[in-house]
């Protein structure tokens with residue numbers, strides 16, 4: 001790979017703009033796979049998806065196919081999905097349960113922790129002096145794997161900060177999300193939505209912290225009275241207010257917070273929290289565990305979503321996670337998984353499943369227009385008519401505290417600027 | 431059930447399901463809504479053999495008010511994902527009509543192929559199975575439940591704006 005020098009990279013990011021090339025140049029994409037997806041903590045799956053020994057699922061870290069597995073002793077492993085023998089991809093099923101992984105080509109088999117279990121005509125080769133217990137003959141584990149509340153992240157690089165260190169100041173919001181489960185635990189239980197678009201993965205990333213686009217992009221979801229369709233049952237916090245009675249676009253008042261490491265969160269579109277119906281039963285369950293004050297606090301979500309750079313998003317309001325899987329410089333897949341808050345009424349989960357269909361599936365009212373935006377962005381930046389993409393809004397009004405946590409108010413593009421800087425820092429690290 | 435009654439049911443189901451496909455292809459969405467009962471469900475699972483729409487995500491899981499919202503959005507001048515709008519053409523082949531539901535309703539199973547073209551995009555092809563539950567309302571036959579299962583319903587999709 002022809003290396004792209006630090007100076008060249010620095011010339012692509014200015015405080016208030018980013019060069020079109022970062023969205024269209026395959027060499028930049030290759031470098032991102034090495035320096036961002038090859039060095040950061042990348043989400044691979046949740047432990048609840050591999051509950052029993054032998055359970056596994058296949059996914060990717062950047063372009064690297066990997067397997068998340070539960071070994072016989074209960075331990076969790078992330079393995080490169082590649083045969084030690086002559087390199088075939090070993091597992092092609094998306095998920096399942098198995099005693100051993102078997103490569104179809106010459107029939108080598110592996111334990112679910114990656115160690116070689118056996119191969120045809122093994123005895124003959126052993127007579128020739130081969131020691132098949134050497135790591136070279138196993139499926140290679142990914143360098144590091146750590147989990148937080150059961151969410152497993154893996155890192156292709158053996159060195160660097162731990163997962164919790166990398167989350168840093170963003171961790172608090174993650175923990176609050178899980179604390180909203182009356183049992184203090186969450187699981188993935190409702191399958192996943194998958195969508196893809198012809199566009200760079202960073203269009204989706206930037207959109208996760210974009211509180212400026214809603215009125216224009218999602219115009220078709222707003223009723224004449226200024227509210228969006230119903231997103232929940234209950235009496236409060238059921239639908240998003242786009243405009244107030246004076247036709248002011250109040251949805252654009254939402255601010256953005258950024259945390260060291262490129263992470264960010266947006267303020268909740270339901271600042272009053274939700275109440276009524278099943279939410280009262282849920283509140284009572286939380287109160288029984290934490291007291292009513294804390295229960296009320298947990299049900300008044302302060303943030304809408306928490307984005308962990310580069311590819312993981314907690315949809316706090318929807319109780320779901322979103323994972324970005326880059327495929328190529330102009331092709332991206334995204335998956336949305338509903339999260340079940342253990343101990344909450346069944347109806348709360350079913351409601352989340354139902355509403356995430358309307359907001360985040362490929363056929364949803366909301367996400368489909370975001371997908372249209374990503375595709376048009378890609379078409380736009382493929383032209384070299386203009387070099388820069390601007391992210392100027394709110395630059396004069398942003399402020400940082402002594403923990404380097406930054407905040408921007410309505411329609412700010414602090415989130416995009418922050419992501420661009422994190423991107424540049426990572427890309428420039430040799 | 432008499433053979434004559436069975437023949438009538440097959441003919442009526444076939445006519446209704448064909449009409450539904452045509453109304454969708456011709457973008458007569460309001461007339462399409464009228465084919466459904468007020469308590470109807472329109473469901474497109476997101477997994478093969480998905481047991482129910484309550485505990486697993488679906489591409490579509492709409493009650494009648496949600497179907498109306500969807501049609502309202504399709505008529506909205508700023509639905510960007512349909513600017514420009516798609517053109518569709520579907521072929522439907524009835525496989526089976528039966529399952530007498532207490533005399534006032536029955537089921538129909540059919541296969542479909544749906545081709546979608548949106549100017550500026552590659553033509554897209556969907557294929558799958560429809561299951562309809564039909565109920566007699568006076569002299570009318572209405573759809574009370576429809577499930578559209580795509581053979582690739584668990585794949586990653588580009589934006590989908592139109593019902594199957």
Ligand code: FES
Pocket residue numbers: 083084085086087088103104105106107108
């Ligand atoms: S390549 Fe896997 S067994 Fe030979």
Ligand SMILES: [Fe+2]
Pocket residue numbers: 213214217218366370
């Ligand atoms: Fe959006």
